[in-house]
Amino acid sequence: GQNIDQPTEMTATEGAIVQINCTYQTSGFNGLFWYQQHAGEAPTFLSYNVLDGLEEKGRFSSFLSRSKGYSYLLLKELQMKDSASYLCAVTDSNYQLIWGAGTKLIIKP
Amino acid sequence: DAGVIQSPRHEVTEMGQEVTLRCKPISGHDYLFWYRQTMMRGLELLIYFNNNVPIDDSGMPEDRFSAKMPNASFSTLKIQPSEPRDSAVYFCASSLTSDYTGELFFGEGSRLTVL
Numbered sequence: 001g002q003n004i005d006q007p008t009e010m011t012a013t014e015g016a017i018v019q020i021n022c023t024y025q026t027s028g029f030n031g032l033f034w035y036q037q038h039a040g041e042a043p044t045f046l047s048y049n050v051l052d053g054l055e056e057k058g059r060f061s062s063f064l065s066r067s068k069g070y071s072y073l074l075l076k077e078l079q080m081k082d083s084a085s086y087l088c089a090v091t092d093s094n095y096q097l098i099w100g101a102g103t104k105l106i107i108k109p
Numbered sequence: 110d111a112g113v114i115q116s117p118r119h120e121v122t123e124m125g126q127e128v129t130l131r132c133k134p135i136s137g138h139d140y141l142f143w144y145r146q147t148m149m150r151g152l153e154l155l156i157y158f159n160n161n162v163p164i165d166d167s168g169m170p171e172d173r174f175s176a177k178m179p180n181a182s183f184s185t186l187k188i189q190p191s192e193p194r195d196s197a198v199y200f201c202a203s204s205l206t207s208d209y210t211g212e213l214f215f216g217e218g219s220r221l222t223v224l
Contacts, residue, residue, distance in 0.1 A: 045213065
């Protein structure tokens with residue numbers, strides 16, 4: 001079966017760094033997305049990785065290792081507004097998008 | 110662009126009633142997706158359209174659910190009759206591509222409560 005695993009919840013401190021991991025087991029791979037979803041709002045696109053390595057975009061970075069079926073989202077200089085759920089999603093060989101359950105990130109002052 | 114527009118934002122109805130959710134995709138986006146999100150099951154793809162034609166409706170839970178896209182700027186998701194287990198947030202999303210290598214743009218969602 002196809003599976004995406006993320007921690008259910010994480011807590012971090014304002015100003016700190018947090019890494020949210022995502023492991024996947026899918027039938028093939030055609031890319032991995034990270035989306036941010038604030039409570040009561042729609043998911044919004046953060047990043048897309050299709051090749052191994054680190055993609056940096058401001059305070060957010062996303063890493064991919066296809067051989068390990070692993071990705072992480074790194075958030076630096078955390079702000080209170082970063083409190084949200086972070087969804088990992090993988091496109092499989094049939095170009096179907098498989099969603100993880102999401103990681104709820106709580107930022108404390 | 111105003112983004113993907115959904116209505117209503119909130120709907121409370123009684124079991125057995127018909128529910129119609131509406132979506133206007135971003136102009137120029139050829140693909141439209143309907144998702145359902147619950148705490149238990151997360152995000153689930155219900156159906157998606159390409160150029161107004163339904164391509165994959167394997168995620169539609171049962172015959173009580175139907176979706177249409179009569180033109181490039183409008184789609185509906187209908188539930189008839191509704192049941193309490195249909196309570197969820199229903200998202201519409203649009204995209205320039207369907208091969209899931211491009212960004213999905215989500216509407217703000219329609220929160221449905223069936224009593």
